[in-house]
Amino acid sequence: MSAGRIDPMEQFHVAPLTRPIHLGAFDISFTNSALFMVVVGVLLAVLVSGGLKRQLVPGRWQALVEMMVGFIDNMVGTSIGAGGKKFAPYIFSLFFFILISNLIGVLPLAIVPGLHTFAVTSHITVTAVLAFFSFAIVLVVGFAKHGLKFFSLFVPHGAPAWLMPVIIPVEFVSFMVRPFSLGLRLFVAMTAGHILLEVFGSFVVQGLNAGGALGPVVAILSFIMIVGVSALELLVCAIQAYVFALLTSLYLHDAVHLH
Template sequence: MDPIHQFQIVNLFPLGKFGHAEIFFTNSAAFMVLAVVLLTGFLVIGTAGGRAVPGRLQSAAELTYEFVADMLRSTAGAEGMRFFPYVFTIFMFVLLLNMFGLIPFGFTVTSHIIITATLALLVFFTVLGYGLIRHGLHFFNLFVPKGVPVYILPMIVAIEILSFISRPISHSVRLFANMLAGHIALKVFAGFIILLGGALGAIGWVGGVLPFAMIVALTALEMLVAFLQAYVFAILTCIYLNDAIHPGH
């Protein structure tokens, strides 16, 4: 009934110490491993036959592949395709972890800021590293838009640098907050059913139909949000990578 309880990390068994910190195999880890297994199985088993006329599973596997490939190609160009496995991994990993949260007794790995922040920082440093290796110091042209009058240039550059540095924050908090808020809302409405039943008896259980209908609607919305946030996370990754590939504004 506690809407926060669902975000609790449960230590399933300890694995040892890493410095001062004790490392556990947790419910979060279990769902991450499950995501790896499911996604790999889905793609490998789906396309194992390699039929020219695909079955359902093969169609779905090819669809995800084409979907991410189109997303990357349209935002970062043909050169961006070298990051295809990277973007595909990020998108499908986040999508599956978001979706797991909607399964009853599931756990939403992406509702923890540490996970989304790590992924966002990974993207941030990939962009920074690749941009510097590829373009050297020309990469910093990214902060100097063309055709801006000289007297406001310092201010523009400062804003550009600030917005570049704040990218991982917005990138990670957007996903984290959406997942968190949606699941809290679901649990709050679910809690209403129990409260009504407990407080009003039979009438309350009948009245519980209303929050239950709300949960059904919210679950549908949350599925959309889970997909959309994974998509947003991936497309922002593509856009940031495009900056590393083509730093000229």
């Protein structure tokens, strides 16, 4: 960030927190992105540990975890159906990893000098790994359960034979696009929200520094927009985690039941 100029993309910069570590041609230095992923993993583990007490009369912590598990079980049961119970641990981990990552990314830690959050889900590398890993599970499950019959997924029931040369390529392309749309949707939603917050934040600072009659007005209006966008971001954090987990469940339904 140069003097007098705020770069809204600076918040997404991946910076090493240790001395550079190289493994051959690869840089495996511990970065701020890796740090926040570790933080998310630890928070998720601590949260789930409260549900391992198995008390007959659950406390608030255990009740919260049981409610979370019930929510995922209901999603899996509705979306995947029979045989979907075994995928519940993965969907649970996926949903709450994304949710906690999203929420941590909007924490206002920047009000403390030297601290700021890092939204790992605002990086396409992270969302792409999650999306392609989920897609790989769909492929493994589909071929393991059905073998070559899995390709019948691209042949809709009841479609006339003379349309197959058109329908099959369209179905195949729409199937292969799934991981790209899955990863891009989360990446774009989180990145756009953080950029908006940074832009309106710069308007507040510049409005206060501008002086005159118009400067404070711009600052106040921008601050109101920050409050509104922040509230919307909290909603988007939950929605995007839910959509990612739900679509993964629906893709697993196709792998398990074909149609």
